Amino acid sequence: MQVSFSNGRYALPEYPFCVPPELSGAAQQPHPVAIVGAGLAGLTAACALAQLGVPAVVLDDDNTVGARGISSRGVCYARKSLEIFDRLGIYRRMLGKGVRWTVGRTFDGGTQVCEFDLASDASASRQPPFINLQQFYVESFLIERAAELGGVDLRWRNKVVSCESDTRGARLSIETPAGAYSLHADWVIDCSGARGGLAESLGLRRRGTCTDDRWCIADIIFDEPLPAERHTWVSADFNDGRAVWRHALADNVWRHDYQLDPANPEDIDEQAIRARLRRQFGRDVACRIIWTGTWSYRSECLESFRHDRVLFAGDCAHTMSPFGGRGGNSGIQDADNLAWKLAWVIEGKADASLLDTYTDERRAAALENIRTAERTGRFLRPASPAGKVYREATLALARHHAFARPLVNTGRMSQPNTYVDSRLNVGRGGGRSIPNLPLALPDGRDGDVAQLMKWAGGDLVVLVDAETDDLIALEARFPVRIVASARLGIFPEDHLVLLRPDLYCAGTFERGDVAGLEHALRTFTCTSTMTGTRNS
Amino acid sequence: MHIDDDWYEELVNAHQGLSDTQGQRLDAALVLLLANQVADLPALRACLHDARTAVLGLEND
Numbered sequence: 001m002q003v004s005f006s007n008g009r010y011a012l013p014e015y016p017f018c019v020p021p022e023l024s025g026a027a028q029q030p031h032p033v034a035i036v037g038a039g040l041a042g043l044t045a046a047c048a049l050a051q052l053g054v055p056a057v058v059l060d061d062d063n064t065v066g067a068r069g070i071s072s073r074g075v076c077y078a079r080k081s082l083e084i085f086d087r088l089g090i091y092r093r094m095l096g097k098g099v100r101w102t103v104g105r106t107f108d109g110g111t112q113v114c115e116f117d118l119a120s121d122a123s124a125s126r127q128p129p130f131i132n133l134q135q136f137y138v139e140s141f142l143i144e145r146a147a148e149l150g151g152v153d154l155r156w157r158n159k160v161v162s163c164e165s166d167t168r169g170a171r172l173s174i175e176t177p178a179g180a181y182s183l184h185a186d187w188v189i190d191c192s193g194a195r196g197g198l199a200e201s202l203g204l205r206r207r208g209t210c211t212d213d214r215w216c217i218a219d220i221i222f223d224e225p226l227p228a229e230r231h232t233w234v235s236a237d238f239n240d241g242r243a244v245w246r247h248a249l250a251d252n253v254w255r256h257d258y259q260l261d262p263a264n265p266e267d268i269d270e271q272a273i274r275a276r277l278r279r280q281f282g283r284d285v286a287c288r289i290i291w292t293g294t295w296s297y298r299s300e301c302l303e304s305f306r307h308d309r310v311l312f313a314g315d316c317a318h319t320m321s322p323f324g325g326r327g328g329n330s331g332i333q334d335a336d337n338l339a340w341k342l343a344w345v346i347e348g349k350a351d352a353s354l355l356d357t358y359t360d361e362r363r364a365a366a367l368e369n370i371r372t373a374e375r376t377g378r379f380l381r382p383a384s385p386a387g388k389v390y391r392e393a394t395l396a397l398a399r400h401h402a403f404a405r406p407l408v409n410t411g412r413m414s415q416p417n418t419y420v421d422s423r424l425n426v427g428r429g430g431g432r433s434i435p436n437l438p439l440a441l442p443d444g445r446d447g448d449v450a451q452l453m454k455w456a457g458g459d460l461v462v463l464v465d466a467e468t469d470d471l472i473a474l475e476a477r478f479p480v481r482i483v484a485s486a487r488l489g490i491f492p493e494d495h496l497v498l499l500r501p502d503l504y505c506a507g508t509f510e511r512g513d514v515a516g517l518e519h520a521l522r523t524f525t526c527t528s529t530m531t532g533t534r535n536s
Numbered sequence: 537m538h539i540d541d542d543w544y545e546e547l548v549n550a551h552q553g554l555s556d557t558q559g560q561r562l563d564a565a566l567v568l569l570l571a572n573q574v575a576d577l578p579a580l581r582a583c584l585h586d587a588r589t590a591v592l593g594l595e596n597d
Contacts, residue, residue, distance in 0.1 A: 389557075393564035403572045 003065070003140050005251050008221055008288040012064045012136055015143075017157040020174075022181040029153075031057050032346050034172060034185035036160045036198060038062075040074060040135065041314030041331035042191030043142035046152045047088045048339030052458040054346055055151035057185070059174060061159035061196075065143070066136030074135035074328030075247050075255050080416040081332040082127035083436040083503055087450040089148070090141040091127065098133035099248040104230040106410050109237055113398040114405035118413075125435035126448050130413070132249050135328065163188065163198040165308040187342060188310045190317075191335070197316035202307055208300030208319070209374075213381040214265040216294045218256045218273045219249070223286035226254060232410035234380070234395060238279035243380045243410065253290065259380065260294070268292060297321035297377070299370045305334075305359040313338055318366035323376035323411040326369040333416070333502075334362045340458050340501040344525075349479045351526035357424050365417035372412050379409035419504065426520030427498055427507020434503050439486040449488070453501050456481045460506070460524065462517065463488065463497040470514045471496075478521040 001013035021028045033049060035042045038060035046056050066073065077085070077094065085091040102119040105112055118129035146152035155176075162173045169186040190198045199206060226248070233244040242259040249255055258276065260266060270289050277285055301318045305311060314331030338358045344350040382388040397404035416433030425431040434449055441447035441455060452461060459479040464471055467484045474480055491497045495508040496517055506524070509516050551559045571580055589595055 389560045390564045390568075393561045393568060396561065397565055397568060401569070401572075404568060407568075 001140075003134075003136055008290055010136075010290070012066060013140060015063050015154070015156045017063060017177055018155070019178045020155055020158065020176065020181060020183075022183060023176065023178050029055075031183060031185040033057070033187045033189065033342065034059065034170075034183060035189045035191055036163075036172070037190070037192035037196060037314075037316070038139070038143070038154060038156075039191060039193055039314065039331070040138065040142075040328050041335045042189070043139060043146065044084065044088070044332045044335035045189050045191060045313060045339055046146050046154075047090075047142055047149060048084075048336055049343060050146060050149035050151045051088060051454070052340060052343040053151070054339075054343045055153070056189075057153040057155060057183070058146075059155050059158040059160050059172070059183075061157065063156040064136075065139035066134070074138070074325070075132055075249065076325035076329075076413070077131045077133060077138065077332075078325060078329045078414040078416075079123070079125055079127045079129050079435075080414075080433055080503075081329045082131060083125065083450055084332055084336045085138075086127060086436065086448075087454050087503075088142075088145060090138070090145050093141045094131050094133055094138065097137055097250050098131035099228050099250060100128045100131055101228050101230060101248060102129055103227075104232070104413075106408055107231065107233045108235050108395045108398070108408075109233075111399060113234070113395060114408050123435040124437055126438065126450070127436055130325075132247055132255075134249055134253070137250060160192070160198070162201040163190075163310065165202060165310050167308065169309045186309065187346070189335075189338065189342075190310060190312045191314045191331070192316050194315040194319045197312075198310060199302060199307075199312065199316065202310065204302060204304075204307060206300040206302055206319075208298055208370075210296070210298035211377060211381060211383070212262040212296075213321075213377060214260040214262060214294060214296050216258045216260055216268040217292060218258065218268070218289055219291040220254050220256060220273070220277075221252050221288045221290060222254060234391075234408060234410060236280070238276050245410070262381070265294065267294065299374055301363065301366050301370060305363055306355055311338060311342070311355065311358065313362075317362075318370065320366075320370045320373040321377045323373045323380075325411075325414045326373050329414040330362075330366060330369050333365070336502050337362050343458050344479065349525060353526045354524070357422060361417075361419040361422050361424070364419065364421065368417055369414075376409050376411050423523060424500070424506055426523050427496075427509050427516070430498075430505060430507030432505050434488070434490075434499065434505050436503065437488055437490070439488060442481075442483055442485050444485070449499070449503055452483070452486060453499065453503060456501065458501050460501070460521070461499045463491075463499065465494055465511065468514075471517075474514070474518060474521065478518075478525060480521055 004011045033056040035046055035056050035058045038058050046058050049056050082091055103117050105115045159175045160172050161175055164171045170188040171182055171184045173182050228248040231246040235241050236244040239258050245257040247255040273289055299320050305317045313334035320326055341354050341358050345352050382391055394404050394407045398408050419431035422431050436448050436450045438448050459481050461481050461483050463486055464484050471482045491508055494511040497508050498506040500506055
């Protein structure tokens with residue numbers, strides 16, 4: 001079942017409802033993990049867990065991909081997310097279907113005030129800075145991948161209505177077309193999106209702010225070619241002096257976002273969009289408008305992303321404005337941070353307190369994303385007279401003064417977050433994301449960091465310049481693989497480099513500092529002595 | 537160079553013929569240009585603090 005597109009119309013797959021074993025009387029399996037919501041975060045978590053050998057049941061209240069009504073939500077997939085998808089096995093399909101871009105231009109009226117080219121700061125990762133693709137394609141790829149990996153029990157039209165957590169897990173109450181049932185899982189990952197969320201039924205509060213900023217999406221297919229670049233207007237004459245974005249998507253669709261007048265947030269129809277296009281191009285342009293819809297945003301974050309055995313990921317843990325593509329990308333990166341830690345805990349490789357590092361790392365990332373996105377929001381819709389004055393001064397200067405151009409803020413594109421304060425930063429320089437650099441795999445083949453971590457099967461990897469007996473002995477006591485074949489040019493040649501399954505570096509150690517490394521590994525397993533068993 | 541009467545007069549006169557809004561934007565542009573010239577974040581933060589303290593009359597004098 002795939003997304004189909006013809007004559008400017010999308011048909012999204014409709015996945016069948018199957019009567020769950022709890023209602024059909026069939027034999028029931030225990031559920032180590034239940035995931036609520038089959039969006040980007042939930043499906044990424046399901047695939048990541050499946051790849052690590054942990055089965056999960058995924059419950060979704062809908063029976064299709066994307067939001068209802070053929071609207072695409074996420075647009076830009078950032079390098080860090082693409083590196084995760086490469087490891088999970090859908091990157092090639094995204095590359096084949098999506099649009100790569102590196103150039104962004106920002107206009108004020110008819111004048112370009114700044115531009116960037118992300119190709120110029122190539123990190124040597126195997127993945128490009130961005131691929132743009134309608135979210136429903138990405139979700140459909142993940143659904144097919146989950147079926148290939150096996151172990152993912154995807155249940156459509158299973159609406160989770162409440163959750164009770166206990167010390168052994170959580171019980172979910174679920175409504176389906178065939179009736180209601182309840183299901184107990186050892187661990188629950190809530191990925192139910194900005195509107196859903198088990199937080200309320202668990203008595204947890206989200207705190208945040210909202211603004212009066214309102215926008216309208218128009219997804220448009222043009223008959224003539226446009227440059228595959230990100231164009232933003234701080235102030236567009238063709239939108240009554242307000243902001244506009246334009247992004248390329250697959251199938252020659254162009255995502256437009258028009259900032260509306262907050263005092264008069266009209267319901268824009270096709271005619272109003274065509275009037276704007278006529279003003280923009282100075283003539284009638286041949287195009288088909290395939291979707292319009294208005295949206296607004298708010299910033300919210302849970303106090304903790306863990307409540308006993310319920311974990312929160314994606315929009316239900318944190319919502320932010322979409323400026324810079326931080327919504328979908330942060331949900332994907334939440335899921336990937338969580339999956340290996342949860343697998344470790346389930347397999348007895350680490351104490352459950354390892355999961356507190358998920359909250360520490362990803363909540364800090366969420367707050368950083370919220371702060372960054374809010375700054376863009378305040379530039380595009382100044383909240384105070386002074387904000388407006390400085391914005392106009394900045395725009396006036398930007399035309400002739402290079403220093404002012406970086407201050408023009410129409411969205412800071414999503415970057416991997418550095419986990420500054422994580423207790424998993426056990427060595428020097430820990431907490432940074434590692435680009436997916438090419439390297440030699442242990443079997444001698446050419447590969448990259450993502451392939452190396454996939455080979456390690458969820459274990460940590462220590463890159464060493466020579467295997468010694470005391471280093472190899474660590475493999476029997478900790479979930480770690482010692483690898484002498486591969487070097488990464490970004491670290492000192494003789495250092496031990498400790499890599500995490502999510503392509504973060506936990507730090508480097510002086511050559512021969514096996515005691516320091518062992519202490520670090522104990523921090524990861526949250527034990528003073530090894531309690532888990534190593535899988536062969 | 538001292539900030540002398542000549543400069544003070546130039547600064548005030550630069551606002552001649554401007555609307556309130558234009559005058560505010562002029563000052564803001566000037567602040568941004570000067571900040572770029574100073575290019576010293578601790579010094580700029582100290583200036584910001586001194587300016588607020590003075591305007592709000594919070595100095596202990």
